Amino acid sequence: MAIECEDQELLEGFLTETTELLEKLDDDLVALEKTPSDTDLMNGIFRSIHTVKGASSFLGFELLVKVTHKTEDVLNRLRRGELVVTPEIMDVILEAVDLVKLLVSDIKGGDIIDREIDDTIAKLLPFLSENAKEATVLKPASSEVSAAVPTPEPPSAEPAAQAAPETPPVQASAPVKASEATPQVKNAPAPPKDADKKVDDLSDNSTVRVDVKRLDDLMNQVGELVLERNRMMQLNTDYQGHGENTNGGAVFGEEFSKLSKRISFVTSELQMQVLKMRMIPVEKVFKKFPRIVRNMARDLGKEVDLVILGEETELDRSVVDEIGDPLIHLIRNAMDHGLETPDERTATGKTRKGTLVLSAAHEGNQIVISIKDNGRGIDPDRIARKAREKGLITDEQLAAMGQREILDLIFLPGFSTKEKATDLSGRGVGMDVVRTNIKKLNGIIDIKSELGQGSEFILKLPLTLAIIQSLLVEVEEETYSIPLAAVLETLRVEEREFHTIGGQEVLKLRDSVLPLMRLQKVFNVQPSERSRIACYVVIVGVAEKRVGLVVSRLLGQQEVAIKSLGKYLANLPGIAGSTILGDGRVTLIIDPAGLLESSDGGGRIAA
Amino acid sequence: METALQPKMEESRSELIQLVSFKLDQEEYGVNVLKVREIIRMPSITRVPNTPNYIEGVINLRGKVIPIISMRMRFGLPDGETTSQTRIMVMDMEGELMGFVVDAVSEVIRISESEIQPPPAVVNSAVEQECLSGVINQTERLLFFLDLEKLISREERQMFSGVM
Numbered sequence: 057m058a059i060e061c062e063d064q065e066l067l068e069g070f071l072t073e074t075t076e077l078l079e080k081l082d083d084d085l086v087a088l089e090k091t092p093s094d095t096d097l098m099n100g101i102f103r104s105i106h107t108v109k110g111a112s113s114f115l116g117f118e119l120l121v122k123v124t125h126k127t128e129d130v131l132n133r134l135r136r137g138e139l140v141v142t143p144e145i146m147d148v149i150l151e152a153v154d155l156v157k158l159l160v161s162d163i164k165g166g167d168i169i170d171r172e173i174d175d176t177i178a179k180l181l182p183f184l185s186e187n188a189k190e191a192t193v194l195k196p197a198s199s200e201v202s203a204a205v206p207t208p209e210p211p212s213a214e215p216a217a218q219a220a221p222e223t224p225p226v227q228a229s230a231p232v233k234a235s236e237a238t239p240q241v242k243n244a245p246a247p248p249k250d251a252d253k254k255v256d257d258l259s260d261n262s263t264v265r266v267d268v269k270r271l272d273d274l275m276n277q278v279g280e281l282v283l284e285r286n287r288m289m290q291l292n293t294d295y296q297g298h299g300e301n302t303n304g305g306a307v308f309g310e311e312f313s314k315l316s317k318r319i320s321f322v323t324s325e326l327q328m329q330v331l332k333m334r335m336i337p338v339e340k341v342f343k344k345f346p347r348i349v350r351n352m353a354r355d356l357g358k359e360v361d362l363v364i365l366g367e368e369t370e371l372d373r374s375v376v377d378e379i380g381d382p383l384i385h386l387i388r389n390a391m392d393h394g395l396e397t398p399d400e401r402t403a404t405g406k407t408r409k410g411t412l413v414l415s416a417a418h419e420g421n422q423i424v425i426s427i428k429d430n431g432r433g434i435d436p437d438r439i440a441r442k443a444r445e446k447g448l449i450t451d452e453q454l455a456a457m458g459q460r461e462i463l464d465l466i467f468l469p470g471f472s473t474k475e476k477a478t479d480l481s482g483r484g485v486g487m488d489v490v491r492t493n494i495k496k497l498n499g500i501i502d503i504k505s506e507l508g509q510g511s512e513f514i515l516k517l518p519l520t521l522a523i524i525q526s527l528l529v530e531v532e533e534e535t536y537s538i539p540l541a542a543v544l545e546t547l548r549v550e551e552r553e554f555h556t557i558g559g560q561e562v563l564k565l566r567d568s569v570l571p572l573m574r575l576q577k578v579f580n581v582q583p584s585e586r587s588r589i590a591c592y593v594v595i596v597g598v599a600e601k602r603v604g605l606v607v608s609r610l611l612g613q614q615e616v617a618i619k620s621l622g623k624y625l626a627n628l629p630g631i632a633g634s635t636i637l638g639d640g641r642v643t644l645i646i647d648p649a650g651l652l653e654s655s656d657g658g659g660r661i662a663a
Numbered sequence: 664m665e666t667a668l669q670p671k672m673e674e675s676r677s678e679l680i681q682l683v684s685f686k687l688d689q690e691e692y693g694v695n696v697l698k699v700r701e702i703i704r705m706p707s708i709t710r711v712p713n714t715p716n717y718i719e720g721v722i723n724l725r726g727k728v729i730p731i732i733s734m735r736m737r738f739g740l741p742d743g744e745t746t747s748q749t750r751i752m753v754m755d756m757e758g759e760l761m762g763f764v765v766d767a768v769s770e771v772i773r774i775s776e777s778e779i780q781p782p783p784a785v786v787n788s789a790v791e792q793e794c795l796s797g798v799i800n801q802t803e804r805l806l807f808f809l810d811l812e813k814l815i816s817r818e819e820r821q822m823f824s825g826v827m
Contacts, residue, residue, distance in 0.1 A: 534710065579712035619728045621711070621721060622759050624815065628713060634721060634728045642709040642723045 067163075070111050074160050077104045079343060081153055085146060086346040092141035102131045108156065120159045123173055126180045127152040139183060143354060148179045150347070266333050274333070277326045284319045291315060331523065335370040338416045338423070341380045342367045345387060345414060352391045359398050359408055360391065365415035371423045371519050375497060379425065379517065382493040385486040386427045386513050387412070394431035394511055404508070406430070422541055423519055428512040434505040436462040443471060456557075458568050463503045464600040467491040491599045495649040498524075498541050498632075500597040516541070524618060526635070526645065528611035529594060531575045532584040535643050537616060537635060538605070542596040542648045546610060550590050563593060563604055570595065573651065574606045578630060584608075596648040603652060618645060629653070678776050682799075684806060685752065685765040688740045692765075692807045693772070693799065700753045700760060702768050705745055719764060724753065731762040737814060738791050756812055763811065772806075774799055779808055 084101050088094065109124035127149060133139045155176045162169050295308045342364055349362045395401075395410035402408055413428040436459055443449045443465045454462075465471060469488040494501055497517050505511035518524060518541040525540035547565075554561050554572060561572040572593065576583065593604040616635035620626070632647030682693035683702075708720040708731055717736035721728050731751060735743055743749075748767035753760055779797035794813035799806040 581712070621728060622730055622761075624756075624759065624761065625711060625714070625718070625721070625730050628711065630713075631711070634709070636723045636726065636728070640723050641707055642721050642728050644709065644711065644721075 067115065070115055071160065071164050074108050074111065075164075077108055078153065078157050078160065080104065082150070082347040083343045085150060085153065086350045089141060089143065089146050089350070095135075098131075098135050102128070102135050105131060105153075117159070117163060119171065119173055120156065120163075123152055123155050123159065123177065126177050126184070127156070130180050130183045133183065145183060147354075148176075148183070150351075152176050152180060270329065270333060274326070274329045277322060277329055280322045281319075281326060284315065284322055288315055288319070327523070331372075331519075332370070334372050334374075335519075336373055336376055337367060338369045338371055338376060338379075338425070339367040340376055341383060342414060342416070344380070345383070348384065349387065349391065349412065352388065356391060357397060358391065358395050358410065360395060360410045360412050363411060363413045363415075365413065366417045369416040369418060369423060371517070375423070375517055375519070378493055378497055379515070382490040382515070383414075383425070383427070385490050386515075387414070389486060390427055390429040390431065390511070390513075394429040394433075396432055400432075418519075419516070422516050425515045425517065426512055428510065430510040433507040433509055433511050434463055434466070434503070435507055439463065439465050443468065446470060456569070460503075460568065463505060466503075467501075467600050495599045498539050498647075498649065499599070500542065500544075501600045503600070524616060524645075525613060526616050527594065527613055528637075528643070529575075529592070529605075529607040530609040530611055531579065531607050532581045534579070534581050535611065535637075535641070536575065536579075536607075537614075537643050537645045538594055538596065538648070539632070539645065540613060542598060544595045544597050544602065546595070547593045547604075548590055549593055561606075565595075565604075568602075570602060570604045572604045572606055575646075576606070576608075578651065598649045598652050601652055603648075605646075605648075605651075616643075616645070679773050680776055682772050682774065682806070682808065683752070684769045684772055685750070686767045686769060687734050687738065687765055688743070690807060691769070691804060692809050694752070694754070694809050694811055696771055698754050698756075698811065700755055703751050703753060703762075705749050705751060705764070722751075722762060724760065724762075727760065729753065729760045729762055731764060732814075733764045735764070735766075754811055756815065761815075782807075 081101060081104050084097055084104070088097050088101060091097065105124055105128050109121060109128055112120035112124065130139070130145070130149060130152075134141060134145070139145065155171075155173060159171065159173075162171070291308065291311055345364070346362055349360060352358075353360045390412055395412070396404070396406075398408040401410065411430050413426070415428075416423060416425045418424075440454055440457075440462050444451065444454060448468050448471060449465065467487045467490070471487065491501070494515060494517070499515055499517040502514040502516070503511065504514065518539070526537040527540050527543050527546070528535060528537050530536075547563075549563065554563055556562070557569075561574070563570045563572055570593075575581070588608060592607050592610050594607060594610075595602060595604050614637070616637075618633045619635055620633055621628070621631070625631075628650075630647055630651040632645045632650065634642050634644050637643050681696040683696050683699050684691055684693045686692075703724075706722050708722055710720040711718060711730075717733050719731040719733045719736075721730050733742075735741070743766060746766075749764065750768045751762040751764055752768065753762050778799055778801070780800060782792070782795040782798055791807075794809050794811060795807055796810040796813075797808040799808055
């Protein structure tokens with residue numbers, strides 16, 4: 057059924073507002089579960105759902121009205137203290153909110169599908185019956201039940217007497233409905249899961265809301281730029297006029313150098329400003345997590361405190377859209393593998409409740425996101441054993457691995473320490489997803505883990521994908537650019553320090569062995585006549601891997617705008633794109649992830 | 664190619680088309696002027712590693728990075744030296760700009776479509792055969808009419824964006 061809505065603008069407004077309200081609702085509901093006495097929060101939630109209901113009834117979305125109406129009723133009873141917040145009630149309310157999201161996303165998609173909403177409504181109904189308090193397991197309030205029943209009813213004795221016999225059937229029918237509903241849910245195309253997917257679509261807007269102040273700043277800067285342009289034109293006119301004047305050249309030179317400084321200043325400010333417009337707080341992704349963590353904790357029978365830090369940290373939209381999935385997998389991992397059950401925790405002398413810290417912060421030109429738990433940590437021996445059992449690595453490979461390399465094994469596709477796959481984990485896909493997504497973003501993953509103390513996954517991501525800081529290097533006579541985000545360190549070494557293990561050149565670096573890749577060979581660069589004794593090794597990190605790129609010279613650091621090579625040259629292995637340097641030459645940007653991949657494919661780095 | 668051209672010829676047998684003629688080794692070729700965006704001298708070309716030998720590299724065309732293809736290499740001709748006559752023809756290839764290095768660009772000529780004869784069955788290289796859409800035989804010159812969009816065949820495009 058297509059949506060008939062005369063006022064498209066009205067509909068769009070409704071969708072934007074509803075989406076925002078719903079996003080916040082999830083968060084608020086989880087918060088409410090923790091602090092049920094917070095009346096402000098309670099009222100806020102009630103208002104949100106009420107607004108959604110009002111707007112949808114105005115626009116005539118019947119299904120939406122039905123669901124929101126019942127949800128609102130339950131919330132209203134909670135608000136008036138006729139019900140007390142319990143995990144069971146929250147489960148049902150959250151399911152209802154999921155359904156609302158699903159319905160909204162249908163509307164957004166332009167088609168109203170006649171979805172089955174009765175199941176969810178049936179689950180809400182028991183909490184609406186007068187004796188709901190009995191239905192929900194409540195210890196302290198049980199004595200008030202009898203008092204609570206007549207309260208909503210008119211004081212007249214006669215109707216009350218009539219109401220009394222009516223009440224039991226309602227009470228009786230509600231549980232029946234609920235029990236009928238449960239098996240149906242399992243057979244029907246489980247709505248909550250479907251909803252999860254749809255919810256992600258909801259957040260994918262192609263419009264950006266920009267702070268008016270930022271827009272004003274931008275306008276001012278453009279104004280400045282225009283001034284400088286005028287100044288430049290004036291300078292040009294003056295110079296043309298006084299060309300013969302002997303003094304002209306010197307004055308012009310001085311003025312011109314001032315002008316270029318100012319223009320460079322204004323343009324970089326302008327660039328920052330435009331970049332900022334594309335930035336959104338990481339909160340947009342983070343706010344999904346309290347809900348996810350809550351549900352998982354309940355499913356797994358674990359107790360956990362989720363601490364979120366630095367949610368105001370801003371990063372580029374394109375990056376925000378991509379980090380959601382890997383973060384979910386990492387959180388799942390921490391919940392499932394990292395944190396112990398409350399009993400296990402008390403047995404080892406820890407607090408019953410585990411802690412999961414999700415934090416984001418800026419670090420130079422990168423954003424660092426960390427997921428840290430105080431669970432059991434990762435056991436390298438167990439990882440190594442599992443990887444060998446699954447045939448992912450050989451004994452020889454294992455023998456050559458350091459602690460770090462062993463931890464990195466968890467990123468291998470197909471790796472899992474679980475004997476049996478569960479709903480949550482165990483198929484060996486999750487960490488591979490993390491790796492793939494982070495690699496796509498030119499990010500780095502670091503793992504810190506201490507057995508018995510917990511583990512931490514650190515993601516380092518570039519702030520934006522359009523303009524990058526890069527390290528210019530020379531390979532024989534050719535210049536290449538390496539994204540600085542991937543560069544960990546650079547070393548000046550002599551070639552005789554290189555070792556060869558099984559045909560692979562390596563460099564001993566402190567306590568680890570670093571595989572090397574000669575860009576001259578990978579890119580088939582004509583070797584130059586000049587022989588060098590010393591060369592440079594640029595150590596790059598791709599997701600969890602490290603490799604040393606051997607180059608002839610380092611030229612310096614530069615901020616470059618990425619230009620595509622066009623569709624004919626797209627997807628060259630090891631090349632991410634190109635950029636134009638100050639002198640107008642084109643320089644290729646190295647894609648460290650692609651380089652590593654192409655070398656993986658061949659088993660060895662082509663020597 | 665023959666079939667693609669025929670309906671057009673029947674519709675407007677005497678319609679004039681303009682060709683940009685260029686030299687490559689000993690022969691003269693022509694391409695439809697509407698496909699040619701501009702003709703530039705050889706700038707500095709950045710080599711792109713791990714590409715077929717006929718990809719000379721990429722250049723900066725006023726802020727746009729475009730690939731450059733050597734026509735000599737593509738046609739399997741011996742590598743020629745870059746002279747003061749060497750030019751890059753920047754062509755519009757289905758929305759993407761691409762540069763083709765030729766020995767020299769001579770002139771723009773007008774011919775009526777009826778002058779274009781179907782290509783002969785045998786041409787020295789298969790690649791040339793592929794994109795040759797006709798021959799113009801005038802008294803003092805022989806011109807090969809090329810459709811360069813066929814030069815980079817579908818498979819090769821996939822190769823660039825896939826396996827390569």
